Amino acid sequence: MKAWRLHSYGDFRLEDVAEPDVKPGWAKVKVKVVQAAVVEKGLIEKMPHIWQAEISRKLAEGKPVQLGHEYCGEVVEIGQGVTTLKAGDRVCSSGHAPCGTCDMCRCGQEESCQALLTVGVDVPGAFAEYFTLPEKGLVKVPEGPTDNEVAAFQPLSGCVSDVESAEIRMKDTVVVLGQGAMGLGCLQIARVAGAGVLIAVDVRRQSLELARSFGADHVINARDTDPVKEVRRLTGDRGADVVFEAAGGRKADGLAGFETVQQAMQMVRGKGKVVQVANLEGDLVLDSVLLRSKRVRYIFPDRAEFEALRHVAFLVATKRIQIGPQITHVLQGLENLPEAMEITANKAKYGATNPAQIVV
Numbered sequence: 001m002k003a004w005r006l007h008s009y010g011d012f013r014l015e016d017v018a019e020p021d022v023k024p025g026w027a028k029v030k031v032k033v034v035q036a037a038v039v040e041k042g043l044i045e046k047m048p049h050i051w052q053a054e055i056s057r058k059l060a061e062g063k064p065v066q067l068g069h070e071y072c073g074e075v076v077e078i079g080q081g082v083t084t085l086k087a088g089d090r091v092c093s094s095g096h097a098p099c100g101t102c103d104m105c106r107c108g109q110e111e112s113c114q115a116l117l118t119v120g121v122d123v124p125g126a127f128a129e130y131f132t133l134p135e136k137g138l139v140k141v142p143e144g145p146t147d148n149e150v151a152a153f154q155p156l157s158g159c160v161s162d163v164e165s166a167e168i169r170m171k172d173t174v175v176v177l178g179q180g181a182m183g184l185g186c187l188q189i190a191r192v193a194g195a196g197v198l199i200a201v202d203v204r205r206q207s208l209e210l211a212r213s214f215g216a217d218h219v220i221n222a223r224d225t226d227p228v229k230e231v232r233r234l235t236g237d238r239g240a241d242v243v244f245e246a247a248g249g250r251k252a253d254g255l256a257g258f259e260t261v262q263q264a265m266q267m268v269r270g271k272g273k274v275v276q277v278a279n280l281e282g283d284l285v286l287d288s289v290l291l292r293s294k295r296v297r298y299i300f301p302d303r304a305e306f307e308a309l310r311h312v313a314f315l316v317a318t319k320r321i322q323i324g325p326q327i328t329h330v331l332q333g334l335e336n337l338p339e340a341m342e343i344t345a346n347k348a349k350y351g352a353t354n355p356a357q358i359v360v
């Protein structure tokens with residue numbers, strides 16, 4: 001089968017490798033659609049990330065790394081003892097799979113696994129024609145959503161967790177900084193969760209139009225309007241109850257650096273919450289006097305668990321949230337992964353919102 005494997009930082013190759021064997025308790029998945037996350041491009045380039053230590057260790061031992069965790073697949077074979085899946089089931093993953101062997105897994109509490117496997121880091125991922133995962137790391141997807149939509153579920157499960165971490169209350173004024181896939185996900189799920197006025201901020205007109213169509217009451221183009229002043233104006237100088245920071249990150253990936261984190265701290269109300277959705281890189285400098293005087297609750301969200309992924313499937317299947325309109329770039333064939341990564345890392349240049357997808 002064909003698989004993309006990282007041999008050393010920057011040395012990322014499409015290779016012919018043996019199809020994986022199915023272990024007891026595991027299932028073999030044929031990848032139908034996969035998308036390249038921004039984080040994966042960064043990992044290949046050795047960007048600081050919580051997964052990087054494990055990747056460095058494997059590469060140092062001469063073990064190639066097969067990334068890929070945002071996908072839609074089909075079960076083609078099940079291992080001994082697998083009871084909840086069968087060949088033909090359509091599946092995706094939360095990005096993590098329970099190990100199946102620790103004390104918590106053995107007593108049926110996989111949600112509390114003590115040695116969670118990161119898909120694409122601890123076990124080979126979905127940048128391949130086939131890969132395998134423990135049964136409990138695969139979530140069956142209902143009829144309704146397309147394969148392309150299912151491939152975008154994993155990051156949205158993070159949005160469910162982001163919104164849960166914010167503990168939104170009815171009528172809360174919510175600002176979302178950044179209308180990429182994560183920002184639009186948080187916007188829509190915050191609306192479902194009972195938010196009041198929704199304010200979307202971005203520098204791309206097209207993304208703001210999507211935000212408007214997904215339920216934003218106000219859109220602010222930060223290219224020509226100061227978002228801090230505008231949020232203050234829209235909230236009668238009070239500030240927002242909740243701000244989701246989904247714009248920050250590496251400027252090399254077309255993201256906003258730390259600038260939007262500072263804006264979030266300035267536009268949130270006293271005792272309001274800032275939820276750090278975007279993955280930041282490097283040392284963040286914050287005005288501690290401002291944070292202390294406003295008593296800002298700066299929240300780093302919980303990891304999305306399997307239930308969050310099932311909830312995304314429910315939200316999309318019941319049309320409470322939409323992802324189809326964001327999926328604009330779909331390439332055919334695994335060999336086009338580098339092009340998909342290029343589009344994903346330069347979404348503004350290519351007019352993309354969701355990461356570029358590949359039909360395998």
Ligand SMILES: [Zn+2]
Binds near residue numbers: 098101105
């Ligand atoms: Zn476990």
